Amino acid sequence: QQQVKQSPQSLIVQKGGIPIINCAYENTAFDYFPWYQQFPGKGPALLIAIRPDVSEKKEGRFTISFNKSAKQFSLHIMDSQPGDSATYFCAAIKGGSYIPTFGRGTSLIVHP
């Protein structure tokens, strides 16, 4: 059973576009939602994270939107650049736990 569902599996945009990656979860015990960015041949790196007490968080060109009632959260990349081409993973962690549950990832390509 996939506890965190991520979509789309792949995404192609033009430079300057705003790719949006969505994640949905069922378990209301999740209370921490990080996003990771992974380049080919490298390990994932934490990009941005949010807790359910806020509906939006911005860090530079990256924004997380969080809809607690719908149990959904999404990553938006403003003014996307070719250097943003990577695989993005959402994750969710239960309160008091230490084991993240990851989505299956979204491969993003930003064309020049």
Next chain:
Amino acid sequence: GAGVSQSPSNKVTEKGKDVELRCDPISGHTALYWYRQSLGQGLEFLIYFQGNSAPDKSGLPSDRFSAERTGGSVSTLTIQRTQQEDSAVYLCASSLRDSSQPQHFGDGTRLSIL
């Protein structure tokens, strides 16, 4: 070193052989995780170490998999009698305490079983 170091970066071995994968976490990080990443899949949790506590082995897929962490630092993941389905990238991560702290990942070991 400045980051999490994993070795080897690539490992090719024959089915049935044993393999050992090594992880050097960031100095001072008490939490250490092993994950498996298969093509098109997310990260699958394998095992978690926190300080001197007993590890959480709940993610290990079979008894062929084991891991140790010596002196609260370096960790070794061992896979015995490897099978083709063990082919994947094995990632190690460390953090200051637990997963509410940012996890810092190594670049992984790409394991290929022939």
